[in-house]
Amino acid sequence: MLSEESEAPLATTLIVVVTTTSLLSLLVSLVLGNESLRIPSTAAGLWFLGMVGRTHETTDGRYQRGRLMGYLTANPGCHFRALMAALDMSNGQITHHLRILESEEAIWRRKDGRLVRYYPLTNTMNPGMSDEELPVPPLSPDPNSLQGKILTLLDADGPMGEFPTQAELAKRLEKSQQLVSHHLRTLQKFGLVEKRKMGIKNRYKLTREAIFLLESNDDFTRD
Numbered sequence: 001m002l003s004e005e006s007e008a009p010l011a012t013t014l015i016v017v018v019t020t021t022s023l024l025s026l027l028v029s030l031v032l033g034n035e036s037l038r039i040p041s042t043a044a045g046l047w048f049l050g051m052v053g054r055t056h057e058t059t060d061g062r063y064q065r066g067r068l069m070g071y072l073t074a075n076p077g078c079h080f081r082a083l084m085a086a087l088d089m090s091n092g093q094i095t096h097h098l099r100i101l102e103s104e105e106a107i108w109r110r111k112d113g114r115l116v117r118y119y120p121l122t123n124t125m126n127p128g129m130s131d132e133e134l135p136v137p138p139l140s141p142d143p144n145s146l147q148g149k150i151l152t153l154l155d156a157d158g159p160m161g162e163f164p165t166q167a168e169l170a171k172r173l174e175k176s177q178q179l180v181s182h183h184l185r186t187l188q189k190f191g192l193v194e195k196r197k198m199g200i201k202n203r204y205k206l207t208r209e210a211i212f213l214l215e216s217n218d219d220f221t222r223d
Contacts, residue, residue, distance in 0.1 A: 065097045068094075071087060072107060073120050078117065080094070112145045113145035114144045115145050155206055158206055163203035163205045164203060165203055166202065169184075184204065191207055191209050
């Protein structure tokens, strides 16, 4: 039978292990839920393992970066997770290739809410451009992106019979009307927002598809 003296250190050890595990789980959840944190964390992890900066250049590596460049040229503004899914690459692979392309000044990034969007670096597309001047990005209804915030506002207004104008949305979001128009076109293109003429003004409302999307997406909190 264990004595009280031997039980005490054992209990202390168990508490330390449980606490450490809980903190690590919380940190991992935070990083996975935020692209701007996950990308540098992945790069740091790869560097620690000796995979970044020491990886032997291969024909396959150049091919994968060619795929990335081709996709971004066709879909400028695509975000990190969408690139992973479209090109069927792992988190580590795509982080590695994006890092190389950025170091070669072939691409650049811009944060949008919790998303990180990537663009090819060209004479007509560069980091000095404002959001209004950039191409309409692919659909990304993340609640913290501007598109997600527009959907959330329209979702809140709809049940009360209120359908805001573009100018009203811009004022509430504290963004330029040009930028809001930019994203409304994308949402209309994907069938999530409908524009209706009411009186002398165009007003916006969610489509049934958008309402279903919000109801089935755990990232959006609906009352």
